[in-house]
Amino acid sequence: MILTDRLILRPARMEDLMDLHTIMSDPRAMRYWSHAAHAGTERTERYLTGMVAAVPEAEEYMVELRAAPGRVVGKAGCWRPDEVGYIFHPDVWGKGYAYEALSAILPRAFARSPDLPAITADVDPRNTASVRLLERLGFELRGRAENTFEVEGVWTDSVFLSLPRARSVSPAASIPG
Template sequence: MILTERLILRPARMEDLDDLHRVMSDPRAMRYWSHAAHAGTERTLRYLTGMVASVPEAEEYMVELRAAPGRVIGKAGCWRRDEVGYIFHPDVWGNGYAFEAMATILPRAFARFPDLAAITADCDPRNAASLRLLERLGFVRTGSAENTFEVEGVWTGSVFLSLPRARSAGSTA
């Protein structure tokens, strides 16, 4: 478990199903995700099962508020050792929680994986808030592509970003 000024970051547990489903079933939260909002808990259960199984290998965390522990408001981290992902319930957007979580997690990921030259991100180009967040964290745009994801019959593109180890906050390289 990691404590920041306002957050509790901890590994995923199967008991997180209802809270994670609350996030992943919200169409606003899932608008720029690589698949549609979860209609039922079965899909969220499969997703969570994968998260729990990857705990030893991933630098990915469930996020709770220190002021209201016990309720997951989102998840953040490196879902693969070299690619970030984060999602928060819309009720908590605009409070800087994603930045606080990721600014804590990124240096830990570089420290945990000393051979990692960079951490990447794949962002929907329509997601201006996420692009701003990634750039504020030090990510730089490295390219883009059209028609990388199809969600409910709508194709969208990707903006690719990279955070080289040398640019990472707290990097010792």
Template sequence: MGAQLRTERLLLRPALARDAGALHAIFVQPEAMAYWSRPPHAEMAETHDWLAGMIAIPPDQGEDFIVTLDARVIGKAGFWRFPEIGFILDPAFWGQGYAQEALEAVIGRAFAVHRLPHVTADVDPRNRRSLALLARLGFQETGRAARTWHVGGVWCDSIYLRLDAPE
């Protein structure tokens, strides 16, 4: 089993096939998926495929974690491909600092263990919560682009952000 990260309240661990049901419960929620790179999952097969991709990430290319609170899956945080960070949390757990806690651990590991020179993010400009969270973590805007993602028949824009490794 891969690396596990413990924070004050969370355990971040590698994904397992048995996480499909808990992730699907998040991925079917329009609120959770509002600014994701694909529409809410209509079928469990979509979640199984997505999870299989997460599990198969080559260690030299990325590292993604299941975020758990008291052994309950509440989301995911990590790198599908270095250096771009990605995260999603069950809306029932928004506004309680869990996403920030998880991202601090993941980013700290990326800088310390993987020696990434920087971490990037691609965020829909309408996603004010994620933009505010990343700003609190020290990310700086590096650019913007229009019509970068076509999700559910709608074109979405991108704000590009970057956090440099500590000196």
């Protein structure tokens, strides 16, 4: 578990299903994701099962607000050692929670993999808020590709960003003993 000023970052649990489904079934939250919003809980349950199985190897966390513990408002972290991903419920967008979470997670991801030269991100270029967030964290644009994901019959592009180890943010969290 990681505590920041406003967040609790903790491993995924199967009890998170309904909160995660609330996020992943929301078309606004899933607008720039690599697949469509989840219609039923079965798809979210498969996704969550994979996250739970990856604990403790993954540096991926469920995000709760310290002011309202017990309700998952997002997930953030490295779903692969070298690739970051995150999603938050639209009700908490624009409050700096993604920045706060990733500021705590990215240094840990580098510490966990000492030979990792960089952490990458694959973003839909229309998701300008996400691109700005990553740039604020020190990520640099490394390339673009067309037609990388097909979601409900519509092809989307990708921009690829990279955070070199030397530019990683400093830890902004405490780890309870």
